[in-house]
Amino acid sequence: MRIDGAVALITGASTGIGAAIAVDLARRGAHVLLVARNAEALEERVADIRGRGGRADSFTADVGDQEQVAALGAAVREQVGVPDVVVNNAGAGRWLYLDETEPSELETMTAVPYTAALLVTREFLPDMLARRSGWIVTINSPVSRMTWPGATGYAGARWALRGLTAALRQDLRGTGVGVSEVVPGKVLSDYFANNPGAEDRIPKIDALMPAQTPEQVAAAVALAVARERREVLLPWPLKVADLAGRFTPRLLEKVVALTGHRR
Incomplete structure (x- = not known):
């Protein structure tokens, strides 16, 4: 899909990966729409992108809330039009055992990223279908491929996000x-x-995987859209772990368990 000239909406865009995705897509010629709860941080990101010569606008919303997503959709359609690309990046959640996690926090972990991706995609999908064009990107976690101990609510939400994507x-x-x-x-x-x-709950097997910068993830998102890739996993050792999970799931589960956090 052509990025130059496209309208790209990115959730969780005030900091980190989301902000980097917005900067990268704007540099490639997209008109980026940044969505997050922190209006002040969003305006800073928009000013930065415009200062680089890019096109950017911000929309404040809690994408885990149905009413706010509906209001977001109405505002985006009125001010800009239907996005060509939707990047579901918003995510939240601590790494805790289930018995350590309060029910209210479990609800929050489920709302963002899973419910947020569900609602935001649903908001713009009818227009994309009517137009017969568009691209949806979900940003997921390695825990959706190699589940580690001590992150139950977080892992469950990320597996749900994987299922939604499929x-x-x-x-x-x-x-x-x-x-x-x-x-x-x-x-x-x-x-x-x-x-x-x-960080203490990352399995020691993770030492085999070089850490990525937000900019590297942003480049991977652009690659996925431009080349219409179904999946992009990075770095390459994560691809190996993914294949192990598909073909030798018990072996991967055992390795992660042995190198993972223990109570």
């Missing part, structure tokens, strides 16, 4: 609307600073 891919065959899933390994962002203790 279901959409089946639903949209022959419609002109495509779906990509981009799965990066550990990313050098603010996540671990904002979630103390999470």
Whole structure:
């Protein structure tokens, strides 16, 4: 799909991976629409992109909330039009055992990313189908390929996101609307600073996978859209783990368990 001239909506775009995706797509000629809850941070990102000569607008919304997503859709259609690309990047959640996690936090982990991707995609999908063109990208976690101990709610939501992506891919065959899933390994962002203790729960097998920058993930998203890839996993050792999960699932499960966090 052609990025230059496209309208691309990115959720969770105020910081980290989402902000990097917005910058990268704008550099490639897209008109980017940044969505997040923090209006001030969004305006800073928009000013930065415009300062680089790009086209950008911001929309403040909690994408895990149905009413706010409906309002977002109405505002986007009125001010810009129907996006050509939707990047479901918004994500939240700490790495905790199920018995450590309060029910309210489990609901939040499910709302973002899973419910958010479901609602945002549903909001713009009818228009994409009517136009018979568009591209949907979901940003997922390696936990959807190699589930590790001590992150139950987070892992469940990410597996749900993987299922949503697969279901959409089946639903949209022959419609002109495509779906990509981009799965990066550990990313050098603010996540671990904002979630103390999470890094301690990464399985030691992760040492085989070089950490990625948000900019590298953004480049992978652009690749997925431009070349219409169904999946992009990075770095390459994660691809090996994914294949192991498909063909030798018990072996991968055992390795992750042995190198993962223990109570």
